[in-house]
Amino acid sequence: MRALMIGCTLAMVGAGSWSAVQAQTAKDAKAGPPASEVRYFNTLGDLLGELPVDTFIKETRQGGKVVSALLDVCYSVSTSSDRKDRFTIDLKIDGEKLSGSGQSMENKTPVTVSLIRKGGKSVSFDGKIMLGGHLTSVSSPDNSDVDEKEFQQSQVVDDDLSEAPKDFTQVSPQSVAVRVKRENFAELVKSLKGQNVQIALDSIATDCNALRSGEQVLRFFVDPARAPGLIASLKTASGVVAAGWTSGTYDMERAIRFAAGDWSQAGKLNRDKFTSALTTIAAKVMGAKPATSVWNDATGELTFTLKRPSQLAPALDLTETLEITALVSPDKPGGSDRLIVWLGVPSSKTTDETANPQLQFSESSGGEEESTFNDDDGMIKAVATELKGQRWDTDKATWK
Structure with a gap:
């Protein structure tokens, strides 16, 4: 009887152990393989020698083991060019060896990659990259990885494009930006022929952001x-994703807001009246005489010059010519009863305007020929007083 009880007890224990094993096995099967983790190395250095590059390696890991890797390299097509090309290579993993081949997006240049990955928390990549017929030795030590969120934050490019700004304190009324799909970019640029605009030359070159996002931002200046x-017309063009205003070249500290009433005629700025007033005020403050003035039909800017005796060498009777550019616009899109004038920083040139023969001078290597414009802020204050206007308070971000 006792033997029977012992046997039953052992059978029950055995059955219980087997059930526990089965339960654990089922649990493990349900849990599946380790979760994937994506990490990035985005400070790899100069992978293509002297060619400027923007590059990263994306790794997918399971249980700490790298199971896939992607090399993304955006680079200048030459050391003297702003135009970019890009290649992405899925790397084959063989222990520490990473290898792959492909071609670049733009020029279809063949690419072969052979790297050795070593390290744990700090990772090094060494090897060779063949781009076209050019072989580059790669040595990228001490790389730390970042997670998806941190990587994406590092890739954000702010183009300052605002489709409906509340006013022109953060964006410029003459600076326009258009985000367009790359396949429609050239056609959009060509469509601006005859529109009397000034295109920002650096915006027509393909950059890394355009190659990676598939969208390029064209910037230009217009009256x-x-x-x-x-802008309304461009929004309907093929491939346009967004169009609006963007930041410009004028400083809000040099802006004056004033009532439009006395300076308008038939709903538009009375350019002759405004030019006369502005040049007269500036000349008085600068101790100069008005010389020339012209409105740029493309950008809507007024450029005027003033002349005064140069103080560099009074005995030589030289003439200093000051050139000042101004931009005038309603203070917000859609029209307003207030205008803003932005005054550019004066530039200076000294010449000999006495009777022939005249002295010739080389351009100053230090920038402005006159060291400072001590009366420049005085000019802005005087213009603000004459226009009964307000100046921008940078600290409080409001008009004062």
């Missing part, structure tokens, strides 16, 4: 009076 209509 503020024509900007709203042109």
Whole structure:
């Protein structure tokens, strides 16, 4: 009887152990393989020698083991060019060896990659990259990885494009930006022929952001009076993702807001009256005489010059010519009863305007020939007083 009880007890224990094993096995099967983790190395250095590059390696890991890797390299097509090309290579993993081949997006240049990956927390990549017929030795030590969130934050490019700004304190009324799909970019640029705009040359070159996002941002300057209509038209063009205003070249500390009433005629700025007032005020403050003035039909800017005796060498009777550019626009899109004038920083040139023969001078290597414009802020204050206007308070971000 006792033997029977012992046997039953052992059978029950055995059955219980087997059930536990089965339960654990089922649990393990349900849990499946380790979760994937994506990490990036985005400070790899100069992988292509002297060619400027923007590059990263994306790794997918399971249980700490690298199971896939992608090399993304955006690079200048030459050391003297702003135009970019890009290649992405899925790397074959064989222990520490990473290898792959492909071609670049733009020029279809063949690429072969052979790297050795070593390390744990700090990782090094060494090897060779063959781009076309050029072989580059790679040595990228001490790389730390980042997670998806941190990597994406590092890739954000702010183009400052605002489709509906509340006013022109953060964006410029003459600066327009258009985000367009790359396949439609060239056609969009060509469509601006005859529109009397000035295209920012650096915006037509393909950059890394355009190659990776598939969208390129074109920037140009246009008369503020024509900007709203042109933006509305561009929004309907093929491939355009967004169109609006962007930041410009003028400083808000040099801006004056004033009532439009006394300076308008038939709903538009009375350019002759405004030019006369502005040049007269500036000349008085600068101790100079008005010389020339011209409005740029493309950008809507007024450029005027003033002349005064140069103080560099009074005995030589030289003439200093000051050139000042101003931009005038309603203070917000859609029209307003207030205008803003932005005054550019004066540039200076000294010449001999006495009777022939005249002295010739080389350009100053230090920039402005006159060391400072002590009366420049005085000019802005005087213009603000004459226009009964307000100046921008940078600290409080409001008009004062």
